[in-house]
Amino acid sequence: MAGEASLEAVRRVESAPLQDLVGLTVDDVEAQMDSLLAADVDSASLYRRWEQQQWAVSDLDFAQDRSDWQSLPAGIQQVTQHTMTLFFIGEQAVTDTLAPLLHAAPREDERIFLATQIADEARHTVFFQRFFEEVLGVGGGLHAALDAINPRATEGFRRIFEHQLKDAMDLVRREPENQRAWVEGVVTYHLMIEGYLAITGQRSLLRMLRNVGLMPGFRTGFTAVARDESRHIGFGVLALRRRVTADSEMARVIALKVLELLEPAVRTVISPDRRLPIEDPREIPEPMRVNGLELREFALSSLAKRLVAAGLSAAVVKSIRTQAEAYYEAAWSEYERNHGLRHPVRFFQEGLVSAPL
Ligand SMILES: [Fe+2]
């Protein structure tokens, strides 16, 4: 049950105009995100929120961000730009692949909501284009951003975006009557890419930049992106719950798809092939530290809440979570074998370092 404080946070996030979003914490945004899992939230009310929560990339001011970016230590810049690049590519990929899901959605209210989502994803891509060009100095859009990344460092990411997402949406396009394919498409897109991968990156970036009080333009736009994503995830869970209510076999379809995507998703978050620029988190100024254990706990409990809200049993959700935790451990150990170094998360596990709450 949401307490008074979080109800107040939900109201603040729901109604904040663009310029006020910078004052919100990522915890406020996440409380609002969870509130959209409630049984009385339907696609009409998500549509109304979309009308009320419009924002424009062209209203953002990146002047302060340009000098703030230069003030970040090189290692922090590198890690931050990596996460931002994955977001940029991800937003482009989801903009390009959502249309089949809209086309194949059997219900009018679902097609209307998905039409709003396509517009949102296009706006998110434009947000990153503008940010990369004006703040990071990477013009030429997506391809230039991608070229700056070593492909081995994005192996899990490529499996998800270039294979799983593309194949899932291709099947929906070829077989629009195939209900199972549609459900698997929503699991891939709304539950795993938006509801697990995106929120993990969102939380680490927004928290770190708020703790150091830098880059207000990025934080404003990215908080608006996060608020949009909370509607998308809310819709995905609602659509899945409807299918499970109509046909309990769909709960099994959802669980199997989640299990299939879990390993590449965790490998996207950890990237065991990519050597981190700072080996010992004690060398990172405290407000910039990200505790990987806390991030895992947050991401997996968010995913678990959504799976329960979609209608999966507590026992199945628990086994998915246990499997996911093991994938994290395996990826951290693989990092250590690859580079002959301890993974920074070990310093948190051993209590040698702490990060701001
Ligand atoms: Fe998006």
Ligand SMILES: [Fe+2]
């Ligand atoms: Fe989205």
